[in-house]
Amino acid sequence: MAATLVLHTYWRSSAAYRVRIALHLKGLPFESVPVHLLQDGGQQRSPTFAARNPQRLVPTLQHGDVVLSQSLSIIEYLDETWPAHPLLPRDPLGRQRVRALAQLIACDVHPLGNLRVLQFLERDWTIAQPERERWVAHWIDEGLAAFEALLGGHAHVGPYCIGDAPTLADCALVPQLYNARRFGVDLTPYPALRAVEAACLALPAFEAARPETQPDAP
Amino acid sequence: MAATLVLHTYWRSSAAYRVRIALHLKGLPFESVPVHLLQDGGQQRSPTFAARNPQRLVPTLQHGDVVLSQSLSIIEYLDETWPAHPLLPRDPLGRQRVRALAQLIACDVHPLGNLRVLQFLERDWTIAQPERERWVAHWIDEGLAAFEALLGGHAHVGPYCIGDAPTLADCALVPQLYNARRFGVDLTPYPALRAVEAACLALPAFEAARPETQPDAP
Numbered sequence: 001m002a003a004t005l006v007l008h009t010y011w012r013s014s015a016a017y018r019v020r021i022a023l024h025l026k027g028l029p030f031e032s033v034p035v036h037l038l039q040d041g042g043q044q045r046s047p048t049f050a051a052r053n054p055q056r057l058v059p060t061l062q063h064g065d066v067v068l069s070q071s072l073s074i075i076e077y078l079d080e081t082w083p084a085h086p087l088l089p090r091d092p093l094g095r096q097r098v099r100a101l102a103q104l105i106a107c108d109v110h111p112l113g114n115l116r117v118l119q120f121l122e123r124d125w126t127i128a129q130p131e132r133e134r135w136v137a138h139w140i141d142e143g144l145a146a147f148e149a150l151l152g153g154h155a156h157v158g159p160y161c162i163g164d165a166p167t168l169a170d171c172a173l174v175p176q177l178y179n180a181r182r183f184g185v186d187l188t189p190y191p192a193l194r195a196v197e198a199a200c201l202a203l204p205a206f207e208a209a210r211p212e213t214q215p216d217a218p
Numbered sequence: 219m220a221a222t223l224v225l226h227t228y229w230r231s232s233a234a235y236r237v238r239i240a241l242h243l244k245g246l247p248f249e250s251v252p253v254h255l256l257q258d259g260g261q262q263r264s265p266t267f268a269a270r271n272p273q274r275l276v277p278t279l280q281h282g283d284v285v286l287s288q289s290l291s292i293i294e295y296l297d298e299t300w301p302a303h304p305l306l307p308r309d310p311l312g313r314q315r316v317r318a319l320a321q322l323i324a325c326d327v328h329p330l331g332n333l334r335v336l337q338f339l340e341r342d343w344t345i346a347q348p349e350r351e352r353w354v355a356h357w358i359d360e361g362l363a364a365f366e367a368l369l370g371g372h373a374h375v376g377p378y379c380i381g382d383a384p385t386l387a388d389c390a391l392v393p394q395l396y397n398a399r400r401f402g403v404d405l406t407p408y409p410a411l412r413a414v415e416a417a418c419l420a421l422p423a424f425e426a427a428r429p430e431t432q433p434d435a436p
Contacts, residue, residue, distance in 0.1 A: 054367035055322060066311060070325070073317035080310040092298040093284060099291035103324070104273060107288070111329045120356070125345070138338070149272035 003064025005030035008049070010037045011214035014110060014175035015071040016059040020214075021171045022075040024205035026085045034216035037115055072099075072106050075168055087168045098162050101147060101169035105176045109143035112136065113179065137183045144180065147173065148190045156192035159199035166200060174200050178211065221282025223248035226270070228255045229432035232328060232393035233289040234277040238432075239389045240293040242423035244303045252434035255333055290317075290324050293386055305386045316380050319365060319387035323394045327361035330354065331397065355401045362398065365391065366408045374410035377417035384418060392418050396429065 007023065007030050009016040023030050035043045035058050043049060044056045053060040053069045061068045063081075068074045079087045088095050111117065113136035121127040121135065151161065161169035177197050180187060187194055200206045211217055225241065225248050227234040241248050253261045253276050261267060262274045271278040271287045279286045281299075286292045297305045306313050329335065331354035339345040339353065369379065379387035395415050398405060405412055418424045429435060 054364040055326065055361075056364075057326070068314055068318065070318035070321040072325075073314050073321055076317060077310050077314035080313065092295050095298065096286055096291050096295035099294060100286065100288035103288040103291055106321070107290075107325045107329055108273065108275070108332075111325055112335065117330065120353075125343075125349075127343070131343075135338075143273075146272040146274075 004062075006033055006062040007031070008033050008035050008052070008058050008060040008062075009214070009216075010035050010058050011211045011217040013037065013058050014179050015057070015106070017175035017178070017209055017211060018071045018106075018171045019059045019061065019074050020209035021166075021174065021206055022078055022087060022168075024208045025087065025166055025171075025203075026078055026082055028078065028082060032215060034214075036216070042115075072102055072168065072172070075171060079168075085165075087166070087171065089163060089167070094162060097150075098167045098169045101150060101161055102172040104143060104147055104150070105172040109139055109176060110179075112139040113183070133183055137180075137185050140176065140180045140183060140185050144176070144185070144187075144190055144193060148192050151192040151196070153192055156195070158192070158195055161196055166203065166205075170196065170200050173197070174206060222280075224251055224280040225249070226251050226253050226267070226276055226278040226280075227432070227434075228253050228276050229429045229435040231255065231276050232397050233275070233324070235393035235396070235427060235429060236289045236324075236389045237277045237279065237292050238427035239384075239392065239424055240296055240305060240386075242426045243305065243384055243389075243421075244296055244300055246296065246300060250433060252432075254434070260333075290320055290386065290390070293389060297386075303383075305384070305389065307381060307385070312380065316385045316387045319368060319379055320390040322361060322365055322368075323390040327357055327394060328397075330357040331401070351401055355398075355403050358394065358398045358401060358403050362394070362403070362405075362408055362411060366410050369410040369414070371410055374413070376410070376413055379414055384421065384423075388414065388418050391415070392424060 005028060007019060009032050035049065037044055044058060050056050052067050055069055059071055059074065061074050068077060075087060088098055118132055121132050160166050161173060174197055177193060207213065223246060225237060227250050253267065255262055262276060268274050270285050273287055277289055277292065279292050286295060293305060306316055336350055339350050378384050379391060391411065392415055395411060425431065
């Protein structure tokens, strides 16, 4: 397990942000290789990158000779390979709840506002930017409302999504809230989410993973 | 663990189809409660259903008193609660590969063609049906091409996505191929996917889970 971890990342990719949080929470040293999603027609579309990850998406993690894709499954791999500082509870029901919250974000919110989707809306359908932003904000708002309800709103105990340490659910939520602010979503109706976010951002691991602290941030 | 399993399902929901496959593969008896996604303005939007699942999506699984959402995390819960007939390999790398394939479908393909998304395109943007279908087919095609590449194309060994028994990856792939046909995607370029699908559909568990064999199918 001494093989190097190399993360192909982009500072503002919220899926890469999830994996950065997990790596820092688990205290695993890694090398960052920036992939600029907007330069050179999208560096993730280069033949070199596509040979590594046929989906041509970040994050992509290299662990020695193996190449791993899909942020949530990368995080579970890290958690199973290095069990210290676990990112999932031990009991099946707790694990289900954590995974379901993470998947609410990763399956039902984030993909609809992804770069390739926004590029399709602009190029193929000439949807104007304000409408594209309304589209993204709509899906974020719908997802966050359900997430807030699942946490119980004002009744949520905290400090994190589930339990007294950050989990996979927090790794997914915090980057999505960052995106929500980018797209002007009003977070006032989500007190539980804002409290969880504040607790997370107070931790050094989340600080180190933030978009603005990445080497490729402008 | 003797509590009843109740699956809130819709015959043509591909996320519900995933969970039906898993339940049948694991030999777990369950009761099906149909939720008609198009009748009554969408039965999943009723207050009763929303109280059960704030995301107002199928599948939703009740296990005794607890309510579980998100198809992939439901399947992992079933797998952890009833370990016989495992749906994930034992080694972290194998588990990562299986989860990444399932998430490729569940995060990057299926959400873009989901009913609520197509309804938004129709109602808010009056995108015509042929264009909506082109949209769905576009994302399916992009995802299946990456899935095929990850399996190695003609070099794929099979009979299933990974290993010699169906896994979570097969639970995700087969319903997506069903959807691909619905939207007229040409599957000729995907020999590995078609071979895996044929192997799966030959199994009684997949037959029992098919949309057309559900009690709520028209």
